[in-house]
Amino acid sequence: MDFAYDARTEELRAKLLAFMDEYVYPAEAVAHEQRERLASPWETVPVVEELKAEARRQGLWNLFLPDSEYGAGLTNLQYAPLAEIMGRSPQLAPTVTNCAAPDTGNMEVLTQFGDEQQRKQWLEPLLAGEIRSAFAMTEPEVASSDATNITTHIERDGDEYVITGRKWYISGAMHPDCKIFIVMGKTDPDGEDIRRQQSMVLVPRDTPGVTIKRAMQVFGYEDHYHGGHAEVIFDHARVPASNLVGEEGGGFAIAQARLGPGRIHHCMRLIGMAERAIELMCRRAVSRTAFGKALAQQGVVHNWIADARVTVEQLRLLVLKTAWLMDTVGNRGAHTEIQSIKIATPRAVVDILDRAIQLHGAGGVSQDFPLAELYAGARTLMIADGPDEVHQRSLARRELKRYV
Structure with missing residues (x-):
């Protein structure tokens, strides 16, 4: 297993990191302000359309889709670090790069199982970000x-x-x-x-x-x-x-094919959410003073930050291994690892976000920081795409089968 990023991944990472710094992070506050002025809260805010146009111009579009006829043609291993970067701003970045669920999974379904007419009528406008x-x-x-x-x-x-x-x-x-x-x-x-x-x-x-x-x-x-x-x-x-x-009776199999990539994409983005939380924790810790010394000098804060860093590094390696297996032996061959990351990642990231919220005090639960919304999203992923207990049950039965 070689998890070093290849030249194409490094090129896209550099472009995406610059895109996040120059466009996405500054747009977060703008988007919130624009939404308050919309006639309907479900309308698209203008800044999102502006960012979509810029992302397409820079070639940061449909990066999730491994089929090179329709998408970027990246492997799961290549896409993993890119999805992580997008996870640092999960409300904006996946949307403006056309890499947001549920559209991603639906495009994968249409690519794999749709007929020519279905792809022309629905897949093409989805790929173009028109619908x-x-x-x-x-x-x-x-x-x-x-x-x-x-x-x-x-x-x-x-x-x-x-x-x-x-x-x-x-x-x-x-x-x-x-x-x-x-x-x-x-x-x-x-x-x-x-x-x-x-x-x-x-x-x-x-x-x-x-x-x-x-x-x-x-x-x-x-x-x-x-x-x-x-x-x-x-x-x-x-x-x-x-x-x-597809065919009558094929719905369950299609759902399983759809959920495999969806689960790892969620975990990739969750790691980005955790990285954002660590960054916010560190910035807060060095800028606030309590009881005569900076929060960064408090032992408990040291523990939170150190534990978060160790956890993220562990999770990233497991996600990269899973991506590598999906690329080399297929989703079925990576079933154990897919379930493992689905169990481990949301649970661990929720804990990191919880510590980050605690460190921010009242600010942590406010709209002035992204932490509360990140927490809600991460906690939901302990239920979405199959609750933890279902994956634990399946994983344990597979382990036990070797001894029965």
Whole structure:
């Protein structure tokens, strides 16, 4: 395993670091100010469109997509340090480089499983950043940690599919530019193989029977930059049968293919969030005095900063190993490592952010620093893309199998 960055990665890292310093960090405060003046909180703030244009001009666009026909053609190992940098400003940087979830996962699905017409109609405008999208799987009435539980029906009726169900926490659905949903439901609810009951269909947002009921908050945040998280009702919504993604019964497999890269992308960005937290901790520690000496001279602060640095270095190595395995033996061969990083990274980063908040006192929970919002995002990732306990269960069973 050689984790040294190659020449292309180093070139993109340098460009991206400069882009962050010159454009992204200064735009954070500007974006907050502009949002307060919008008629709707879900509209895109002007500075985001300006940054998107600049990112495209500099070639910092669609870096996540390994298919060189559509994206940058980077391996997971090449993309990892870039996603980490973007994670330092997770509300802005992924969005303005067209590397934000859920669009990234949806573009991967369309690239791998979409037909020519589906790619032309939906993938191309997504790649161009002209529209946004949403992935509708999670449901409020069932334990969605087990994806086989979903109850949304997708029934064939002649040349159409009829979709009926209720979804929630559908990321991106509140954004006015969200034009398409990838919806997972059951086409064969009584099938013997519970992992062949599900299918995915493309449902345009303006389809009759599709209702955006409300925006869901996350720790009180509405996550405007990612298009929010909505509750969506599908009431006998009809789409052409040609909107099926892949084959009937292939929905569970497509979901697994989608979630593998998504999980490692989240962990890459989480490391960037932790690095931002360490930087803020150090700046705060050297600039504040309490009880006669700088916070940087307090022993407990030394422990927090040292532990955070050790933790980040450990996590980065595990994420890079996982990326390398995904590139060399595939997602299935890296299953143990993907689950390991999904368990370890959010948990550890939440702890680092918690210490950073503590060091900032009242400022840490305020809107004047990004820490509270970073904390909410990191804590949510202990649930999103499969809660920790599901990954622990699967990982433990795989370990135990060697001894039974």
